[in-house]
Amino acid sequence: MAKPVVAIVGRANVGKSTLLNRLAGERRAVIADLPGTTRDRVFASACWQGRELLLIDTGGWGEDDQSFLGKKVREQVEAAVAQADVVVFLVDAHQGLVATDEEMVSWLRVAGKPVVLVENKVDAAEEEKHATDFYRLGLDTPVSISAYHNRGIDALRKAVLERLPDLPVSSPRTKSMKLAIVGRPNVGKSTLLNVLLGEERAIVDNVPGTTRDSIDAVVSWDGKEISLVDTAGIRRRGRVKEKVEYYSLLRSLQAIDRCDIALLMIDATEPIALQDMHIAGYVMEACKGVLILVNKWDTILRENREEYRRGLKQGLHFMPYVPVVYISAMSGNSIGKILPAAWEVWQERCRRLPEEEVSLAVKKAVEECPPSPIGLRRLHILRAYQHRTKPVTFVLQVNDPKLVHFSYQRYLANKLRHYFGFRSSPVQLVFARTVTKPERATRR
Numbered sequence: 001m002a003k004p005v006v007a008i009v010g011r012a013n014v015g016k017s018t019l020l021n022r023l024a025g026e027r028r029a030v031i032a033d034l035p036g037t038t039r040d041r042v043f044a045s046a047c048w049q050g051r052e053l054l055l056i057d058t059g060g061w062g063e064d065d066q067s068f069l070g071k072k073v074r075e076q077v078e079a080a081v082a083q084a085d086v087v088v089f090l091v092d093a094h095q096g097l098v099a100t101d102e103e104m105v106s107w108l109r110v111a112g113k114p115v116v117l118v119e120n121k122v123d124a125a126e127e128e129k130h131a132t133d134f135y136r137l138g139l140d141t142p143v144s145i146s147a148y149h150n151r152g153i154d155a156l157r158k159a160v161l162e163r164l165p166d167l168p169v170s171s172p173r174t175k176s177m178k179l180a181i182v183g184r185p186n187v188g189k190s191t192l193l194n195v196l197l198g199e200e201r202a203i204v205d206n207v208p209g210t211t212r213d214s215i216d217a218v219v220s221w222d223g224k225e226i227s228l229v230d231t232a233g234i235r236r237r238g239r240v241k242e243k244v245e246y247y248s249l250l251r252s253l254q255a256i257d258r259c260d261i262a263l264l265m266i267d268a269t270e271p272i273a274l275q276d277m278h279i280a281g282y283v284m285e286a287c288k289g290v291l292i293l294v295n296k297w298d299t300i301l302r303e304n305r306e307e308y309r310r311g312l313k314q315g316l317h318f319m320p321y322v323p324v325v326y327i328s329a330m331s332g333n334s335i336g337k338i339l340p341a342a343w344e345v346w347q348e349r350c351r352r353l354p355e356e357e358v359s360l361a362v363k364k365a366v367e368e369c370p371p372s373p374i375g376l377r378r379l380h381i382l383r384a385y386q387h388r389t390k391p392v393t394f395v396l397q398v399n400d401p402k403l404v405h406f407s408y409q410r411y412l413a414n415k416l417r418h419y420f421g422f423r424s425s426p427v428q429l430v431f432a433r434t435v436t437k438p439e440r441a442t443r444r
Contacts, residue, residue, distance in 0.1 A: 008088035012060025019147040020057040156233035180259035261289035272315035297326040355385040365415035379403040400433040
């Protein structure tokens with residue numbers, strides 16, 4: 001990995017996620033006053049004194065190690081430390097030194113990574129006296145901070161930078177395609193992420209809501225680097241009751257906002273749900289590319305598949321241009337079709353057309369179906385051109401935007417898609433007024 005990696009580890013509820021958000025300068029991890037809120041590894045990029053690095057937040061060490069999730073969280077912590085160049089070991093100044101801290105230090109010594117001992121929740125200088133307890137761990141002098149109040153963070157950054165390996169400052173990467181795996185809870189999003197990466201990056205369980213944070217990763221395919229974001233399941237707003245679930249929902253929606261293409265996963269064992277349509281609608285409103293992934297397709301009998309396809313087409317009638325890939329994340333069936341299909345969508349989003357072609361296409365569309373007059377006035381399109389990509393946006397200069405009926409706008413968008421493709425990519429039309437000579441009234 002080009003960027004040096006800094007892993008933040010410690011017991012549950014010592015402030016690891018708060019610290020990650022503080023160091024990253026944005027809210028990337030879900031925070032709540034509940035032990036075990038963070039379960040997966042959460043990644044965030046940062047740049048300190050011109051040095052780019054990758055931060056990893058982890059779940060709480062020693063929290064219910066006998067349960068399935070507890071064991072998986074511990075595995076995630078071990079994986080994060082194995083990747084790390086420097087480990088930030090976070091302890092709680094209010095609670096003082098506990099047996100779990102000592103157990104974790106013994107394990108970190110075996111791991112052999114540089115460790116920065118950080119005493120969190122030191123809200124004032126007089127509280128630094130509690131640090132004497134942590135000298136018994138045999139590590140360097142603790143760095144006293146308050147992640148919540150932004151106290152001591154500069155000293156922490158300095159301590160981490162001093163322990164980083166001497167690597168050249170990474171040059172900015174070329175912009176890569178960003179994919180967000182979205183869908184309802186328990187449709188197989190984390191399983192798909194693990195299959196695409198070839199490692200267990202996200203915890204997989206049959207309990208809905210296992211993933212709470214959005215998890216960033218990078219996969220190499222066909223000589224390209226593609227960013228992947230696994231997201232928490234998006235529930236109906238009326239069912240989002242817990243504070244943690246509410247913030248997980250926000251992270252999922254934010255992941256859609258910052259992606260290029262949404263991989264919308266749908267469970268083939270159930271008819272398309274209203275919530276699937278709501279998520280698709282949100283992706284459309286965000287003007288992102290879409291690729292529908294129907295998961296668990298191998299469990300559907302062949303004689304029932306055509307009926308399911310018809311139901312899917314009817315449910316997603318408002319986005320008929322979106323391609324569908326039928327997969328099984330568990331068995332790996334048709335997984336190899338996903339990234340090529342997503343790349344085609346990406347290329348469509350990046351296409352730019354000459355103004356001459358756009359003008360000709362709009363002229364043909366108007367000749368085939370002229371706009372209906374509104375009162376004594378009729379819409380006139382004087383110029384048309386592509387304004388931008390990602391999302392694909394066309395500007396049509398008209399005599400009066402108020403004369404554009406929504407049905408005619410939809411007609412023009414469909415015609416542009418018919419002429420030029422833009423498969424699975426929303427097409428935006430912007431109608432701008434152009435100053436022209438006064439129109440003469442047209443008698444009926």
